[in-house]
Amino acid sequence: MRASRDQKTKKLITRRSLLLGGGKIALFSLLAGRLYYLQVTESEKYKTLSENNQFNMELLPPIRGRILDRQGIPLALNKDNFRIEIISEQTKDILGTLNKLRKIIKIDDGNMRRILSEIRKKRGFVPVSIADNLKWRDIASVAINTPYLPGVRIDVGRGRFYPYGENAVHVTGYVSAVSETEQTGDPLLELPDFSIGKSGIEKALDTKMRGSAQQRQVEVNAVGRVVRRLPGKEQKIGNDVDLTIDVRLQQFVNQRLAMGNSRPVPVDDPRVIMALKKGERLPLGVDPASGTVNFNKYGKLVSQESGAAVVMDAFSGEVLAITSTPGFDPNQFTHGLNARDWERLLANPRSPMTNKAIAGQYSPGSTFKMIVCLAALEAGIWHEKKKVDCKGYIDVGDTRFHCWTKHGHGPIEMRQAIEQSCDVYLYEIAKRLGIEKIAAMARRFGFGTKSNIELPGERSGLVPSSGWKKSTLGQKWHQGETLITSIGQGFILCTPLQLARMTAGLVNGGSMVTPRLLKSTIRPNLDRNSLNLNPRHLKVVVDGMNRVTNGDRGTARGVPRASSSFKFGGKTGSVQVKRISLDDRRAGKVKNEDKPWAERDHAMFVGYAPLSSPRYVVSVVVEHGGGGSTMAAPIARDILEKTIKLDPITL
Numbered sequence: 001m002r003a004s005r006d007q008k009t010k011k012l013i014t015r016r017s018l019l020l021g022g023g024k025i026a027l028f029s030l031l032a033g034r035l036y037y038l039q040v041t042e043s044e045k046y047k048t049l050s051e052n053n054q055f056n057m058e059l060l061p062p063i064r065g066r067i068l069d070r071q072g073i074p075l076a077l078n079k080d081n082f083r084i085e086i087i088s089e090q091t092k093d094i095l096g097t098l099n100k101l102r103k104i105i106k107i108d109d110g111n112m113r114r115i116l117s118e119i120r121k122k123r124g125f126v127p128v129s130i131a132d133n134l135k136w137r138d139i140a141s142v143a144i145n146t147p148y149l150p151g152v153r154i155d156v157g158r159g160r161f162y163p164y165g166e167n168a169v170h171v172t173g174y175v176s177a178v179s180e181t182e183q184t185g186d187p188l189l190e191l192p193d194f195s196i197g198k199s200g201i202e203k204a205l206d207t208k209m210r211g212s213a214q215q216r217q218v219e220v221n222a223v224g225r226v227v228r229r230l231p232g233k234e235q236k237i238g239n240d241v242d243l244t245i246d247v248r249l250q251q252f253v254n255q256r257l258a259m260g261n262s263r264p265v266p267v268d269d270p271r272v273i274m275a276l277k278k279g280e281r282l283p284l285g286v287d288p289a290s291g292t293v294n295f296n297k298y299g300k301l302v303s304q305e306s307g308a309a310v311v312m313d314a315f316s317g318e319v320l321a322i323t324s325t326p327g328f329d330p331n332q333f334t335h336g337l338n339a340r341d342w343e344r345l346l347a348n349p350r351s352p353m354t355n356k357a358i359a360g361q362y363s364p365g366s367t368f369k370m371i372v373c374l375a376a377l378e379a380g381i382w383h384e385k386k387k388v389d390c391k392g393y394i395d396v397g398d399t400r401f402h403c404w405t406k407h408g409h410g411p412i413e414m415r416q417a418i419e420q421s422c423d424v425y426l427y428e429i430a431k432r433l434g435i436e437k438i439a440a441m442a443r444r445f446g447f448g449t450k451s452n453i454e455l456p457g458e459r460s461g462l463v464p465s466s467g468w469k470k471s472t473l474g475q476k477w478h479q480g481e482t483l484i485t486s487i488g489q490g491f492i493l494c495t496p497l498q499l500a501r502m503t504a505g506l507v508n509g510g511s512m513v514t515p516r517l518l519k520s521t522i523r524p525n526l527d528r529n530s531l532n533l534n535p536r537h538l539k540v541v542v543d544g545m546n547r548v549t550n551g552d553r554g555t556a557r558g559v560p561r562a563s564s565s566f567k568f569g570g571k572t573g574s575v576q577v578k579r580i581s582l583d584d585r586r587a588g589k590v591k592n593e594d595k596p597w598a599e600r601d602h603a604m605f606v607g608y609a610p611l612s613s614p615r616y617v618v619s620v621v622v623e624h625g626g627g628g629s630t631m632a633a634p635i636a637r638d639i640l641e642k643t644i645k646l647d648p649i650t651l
Contacts, residue, residue, distance in 0.1 A: 061188060061193075061194055061213055062210060062211035062212060062213055062236040062237065062238050063078055063158060063211070063236070063237045063238065064078055064160065064175070064195075064209050064210060064211070064238050065208070065209035065210075065211065065237065065238035065239045065240045065241060066078070066209075066240045066241070067172050067201055067202070067209075067240070067241050067243065068240055068241065068242050068243065069243055069245045069246060069247040069250070070242070070243065070244055070245060070246050070320075070519065070648060071246065071247070072242075073247050074163060075162065075163070075164060075168050075171065075172050075243070075245070075247060076160060076161070076162050076172045076201075076202065077160075077161055077163070078158045078159070078160060078161065079158065079159055079160075079161035080156055080157075080158065080159075081132055081133055081156065081157045081158055081159035082132070082133070082134045082135075082136070082139045082154065082155075082156055083129060083130075083131065083132035083133070083134065083154075083155050083156075083157060084101075084105070084129075084130045084131050084132075084134065084139075084142055084152060084153070084154055084155075085127035085128060085129055085130060085152070085153055085154075085155055086098070086115070086119070086127065086128050086130055086151050086152050086153075087124070087127050087128075087151045087153065088119045088122075088124045088128070088151060089124030089151075090150055090151035091150040091151030091152075092150070094116075094119060094151070095116075097149055097150060097151055097152060098112065098115065098116075098130075100145075100148060100149060101130065101142070101149055101152060104138075104141050104142055104145060105131060105134065105138050105141070105142065106131075107130065107131065111130075111131070115128055115129075115130055127153070127155070130152075132157070132159070132336075133159060133334075139154060142154060157193065159334050160174075160175045160195065160330075160331075160334045161331060161334065162174070162329075162330045162331055162334075164247060164250070164251060165327075165329045165330065165331065166254070166326075166327030166328055166329050166330075167250060167251045167254040167255065167323070167327070168245070168247065168250055168251075168254070168323075169200070169327045169328060169329070169330045170199075170200060170322070170323060170324045170327060170355040170357065171200055171201060171243070171245055171250070171322060171323075171455075171517070172200050172201055172202060172330060173197055173198060173199035173200020173201055173202035173203050173204075173330070174197075174198055174199060174200070174202060174330035174333040174334070175195040175196060175197050175198060175202050175333065175334065176195055176196070176198050176333045176334075176337075177194075177195055178194060178195070178196055182196065187213075188210075188213045195334070196210070197209070198333070199355075199456065199457070200355075200455060200456070201241060201243070201454070201455070201517070203456050204454050204455060204456050205241055205454070208238065208239050208241065209238045209239060209240075209241060210238050211236050211237060211238030211239065212236060213236070241518065242518070242519040242520065243517050243518065243519065244318040244319055244320060244516060244517055244518070244519055244522065245319065245320065245321060245322070245517065246320050246321065246646060246648040248646055248648075249311060249320055249321045249639075249642060249643060249646055249648060250320075250321040250322075250323065252321075252639070252642050253309050253311060253321040253323050253639050253642075254321075254323040254325060254327070256635055256638050256639060256642075257305060257307055257308075257309045257323060257325050257620070257622070257635055258292075258294075258304040258305055258325040258326065259294065259304075259305070260294065260304075260305035260622060260625065260631060260635070261296065261297065261630070261631060261634070262294035262295055262296045262297070262302055262305075263294060263295045264292045264293075264294055264304075265292060265293055265294070265295055266292055266293075267282070267286065267292065267293055271295070272293055272301065275300075275301055280300070280301050281301075282301065283301060283302055283303035286303060292304070303326070303350060304325055304326045304350075305325060305622050305623075305625060305631075306325060306326060306350035306351070306356075306622070306623040306624070307324075307325055307356060307603075307620070307621045307622040307623050307625065308322075308323065308324045308325070308355075308356035308357040308360055308496040308619075308620075308621050309321070309322075309323055309357070309496065309618065309619065309620045309621070309635070309636075309639060310322045310357055310496050310497050310499075310500040310618065310619050311500075311616060311617070311618050311639060311643055312500045312501070312504060312513075312515060312616070312617050312618075313504075313513075313615065313616065313649055314503070314504040314507055314508040314513070314608065314614055314615055314616065314617045315504075315508050315511075315513065315615070316513065316516075316522055316649075317501075317504070317513035317514045317515050317516050317522070318516055318519075318522055318649070319453070319515050319516065319517050320616070320643065320648055320649075321639075321643075322357045322358075322497070322517075323357065324354065324355045324356040324357050324360070325350075325352075325356075326348070326350050326352045327352055328345055328352045328353065349598075350623070355455065355457060356496065356621070356623075357495065357496045357497055358453060358455055358457060358458040358459065358495055358496075358497050359457045359458065359459050359495070360495060360496065360621065360623075361459055361461055361462070361493040361494065361495060362493065362494065362495075362496075362575060362602055362604070362621055363488055363489045363490065363492055363493060363494075363575045363602075364488040364492065364494050364499060364573060364575070364604065365487070365488040365489065365573030365574055365575035365602070365604050365628070366421045366423075366487060366488055366571065366572060366573040366574065366604075366628070367488060367499060367502075367571050367572075367573040367604050367605070367606045367619075367628075368442075368486075368487070368488030368492070368573075369417070369418060369421065369426055369486075369487065369488065369571070370418065370502075370506060370541040370544070370545065370571065371438070371441050371442055371445055371447075371502070372426055372429055372430065372433070372438055372441075372486045373414055373417075373418065373426075373429065373540070373541050373544075374441055374533065374537055374538070374541055375433060375437050375438055375440070375441035376429045376432070376433050376437075377414075377534070377537040377540065378441070378533060378534065378537060379433060379437050381432050381433060382414075382429055382432070382433075384413065384414040384415065384537075384540045385413050385414075386413065386414070387411045387412060387413050388411070388412055388413075388417070388422075388424060388425045388428045389408075389410065389411050389412075390403055390408040390409040390410060390411075390412055390422050390424040390425060391407075391408040391424070392405060392406050392407050392408035392424070393408075393424070394424050394427045394428070394483075396427075396431070396479060396480055396483065397479075397480070399480055401423070401424075401427055401480070401483055401484075402423070403422060403423040403424045404421065404423055404574070408424065409422045409424070409425075412425055414540055414541075414544065415540060415543050415544045415547060416544075416547075416553070417544070418541060418544025418545060418547070418548065418571065419544055419547035419548055419551045419553060419554045419555070420553050420554070420555060421548075421555045421571075421572060421573075423487050426483075426486040426487050427483045427486060427487075429486060430482045430483045430485070430486035431479070431482075431483070433482075433486075434482060435464070435465055435466055435477060435481070435482045435485060436465060436466065438482070438485060438486065439463050439464065439465040442463045442492070443463055444512075444531055445501070445502045445505050445512065445531070446498055446501045446502060446505070446512060447461055447463050447492070447494050447498055447502070448460060448461055448462060448463035451497060451498065451501060451514065451515045452514070453497065453515045453516070453517060454516070454517045454518050454521070455517065458495070458497070459495060461492075461493045461494040461495055461498055462491060462492060462493040463492060464481070464485060464490065464491035464492055465477070468491075469481075469491075488573060488575070489575060489576060496619045496620075496621045497515060497619070499604070499606050499619035499621075500515070500606070500617050500618065500619040501513065501515060502606070503570075503606040503607070503608060503617040503618075503619060504617045505531060506538065506541060506542060506545070507542055507569075507608045507614035507617060508614070509535070509538070510530060510531045510532070510533040510535070510538050511529060511530050511531065512529045512531060542569070544571075545569040545570055545571050545608070546569040546611065548569065548570055548571055548572060549567075549568060549569055549570055549607075549633075550567060550569070550611070555572045555628070555629050556570065556572050556605070556628075556629045556633040558629070559629065559633045559634055559637050560637065561637075564641070566609070566640075566641045566644065567609070567610070567611040568607050568608065568609040568610075568611055568636075568637065568640050568641075569607060569608055569609075569611055569614075570605055570606055570607030570608065570618075570633065570636060571605070571606050571607075572604070572605055572627070572628030572629045572632070572633055573603075573604035573605065573606075573628045573632075574601045574602070574603060574604070574626070574627050574628045575601055575602040575604060576601055577598075577599060577600070577601065577602060577624070578595075578599045592624075592626040592627070593626070597624050598624060599624075600624035600625070600626055601624070601625075601626055601627070602621060602622065602623055602624060602625065603620075603621070603622040603625030603626050603627055603628045603630070603631035603632040604619075604620065604621050604622075604628045604632050605618075605619070605620045605628050605629075605632035605633045605635070605636040606618070606619045606620075606636075607619075607620075607633075607636045607637075607640055608640075609640040609641075609643070609644055610644060615649065616640060616643045616644070616649075618636050618639050618640055618643070619636075620632040620633075620635050620636045620639070622635070
């Protein structure tokens with residue numbers, strides 16, 4: 001019985017062993033087949049996938065092209081940017097390492113919060129920026145202490161640098177990080193340190209200067225960490241941009257305009273400190289940490305003047321200087337502008353972010369009188385020798401229109417009217433000429449249209465007419481509005497660039513030039529359009545402009561220096577921003593210095609030089625600067641004199 005049980009047990013074990021063995025053989029066969037399929041049949045496929053996982057493509061951003069003046073001097077270039085980064089996986093105590101680093105370089109609390117936030121979001125091997133644009137002294141201090149700062153490393157990149165800062169900012173513009181709304185799907189724009197043009201030439205020619213990106217292979221491990229970079233293409237350099245600007249003149253114009261009739265002094269000057277101790281306050285828009293402040297003739301602290309100036313070749317349209325004050329330092333945007341500085345820029349009542357030369361719209365004031373005189377002569381309704389007896393006012397209907405001088409100019413003809421800026425003379429012309437003929441001549445000289453200069457943000461101004469008023473305001477045009485327009489006030493608006501262009505057309509023989517900033521687009525013979533004006537009529541108004549500065553009764557006769565051989569011509573203008581009421585006239589409250597800054601007249605001047613053979617033209621607008629002869633004309637004189645000395649066109 002026992003032997004029989006043992007026999008049955010042996011058969012049972014043998015059967016199970018066979019089943020288990022067979023199962024193992026079957027599984028092994030399946031595994032072997034699968035391995036053969038993967039390693040032999042599909043080997044090429046998985047080899048390719050493996051290599052794709054091992055090698056990635058790294059995008060190399062291009063090096064941005066430079067902005068150069070007409071002599072090849074850089075207005076915008078690229079500068080080595082020393083920065084410090086931290087790799088969190090390489091340090092056991094991130095906070096401790098950062099606190100040690102704070103003893104060597106300045107890291108404020110806001111920046112600390114940003115760093116810790118980025119470390120939490122990013123993988124441990126991805127570097128996080130701590131500080132950039134550091135001075136060599138700071139970099140050296142960190143380098144010496146790197147053994148005690150695990151995870152901290154020094155890196156070198158390239159950042160945009162503007163050597164002339166605010167002196168050329170409204171020409172160059174600035175670059176800054178790409179915002180979400182500016183993303184177009186271009187992978188280049190998604191790089192964390194990539195910047196694009198936000199204003200000025202940087203924006204207008206961004207694509208040209210940006211260039212195109214390159215790709216380079218990098219070897220990575222399973223988690224995406226870069227193991228090594230393989231040899232390949234180098235970074236490309238974008239195209240340089242050559243401007244017509246002369247940076248020597250540009251710098252002078254900007255500083256002279258900002259100074260006005262005052263003296264610029266650094267904010268930390270002892271005289272400023274003393275004035276502050278006496279109870280004076282820094283003017284609005286002046287940064288106590290940096291910059292300058294002006295002392296006026298009364299020894300008071302005042303802001304930089306707010307305005308614009310343009311210097312242009314009267315024949316080719318080359319813009320030699322174009323500036324707007326106050327400005328701002330574009331390098332701040334490269335380094336990363338903090339919220340406090342940004343709010344200060346926006347809150348400044350003198351609008352430093354606006355390029356007033358092309359986007360500031362002002363009534364032209366008396367600088368418009370040459371256009372009205374030309375319109376009358378060309379229409380044949382007026383003769384240059386026709387005299388008007390100016391008594392200081394003219395009555396039209398039940399409204400009295402005043403001349404700028406209370407007791408009038410007496411009997412006066414056209415050249416004298418321009419010389420002395422007689423309003424009554426222009427009123428009489430306007431009564432016979434009408435608004436439509438005035439508007440037509442204004443448009444011929446470029447008013448009401450953009451010049452298409454190579455800068456973003458240009459505005460067209462406004463040339464009013466009866467049709468414009470009817471369609472815009474739904475109101476009828478009145479004769480009194482024609483009179484107001486004839487002296488460059490009321491609805492009419494223009495930019496300082498348009499004033500410079502108008503002046504060029506007057507003194508170059510009657511051709512309208514196209515203002516140009518890019519040397520590559522200057523075509524002197526193609527960019528001039530004849531206005532088909534009678535040369536004798538042009539001579540009348542230019543003679544009047546000559547007498548403004550050189551005549552016995554010219555409104556700017558005191559501006560040329562008696563000791564100087566330099567002579568120039570031009571036209572003054574003062575534009576009311578608030579109407580003088582009858583009560584104010586009776587009370588004698590008509591002086592600009594008696595008014596708040598925002599209610600003072602705009603000061604204007606358009607000019608040309610040399611006097612005998614005009615080549616250069618200038619327009620100057622000083623917001624709330626007062627009289628054109630006392631504020632704008634001296635600035636224009638100095639600018640023209642500097643231009644003649646430099647003579648950038650014939651250099």
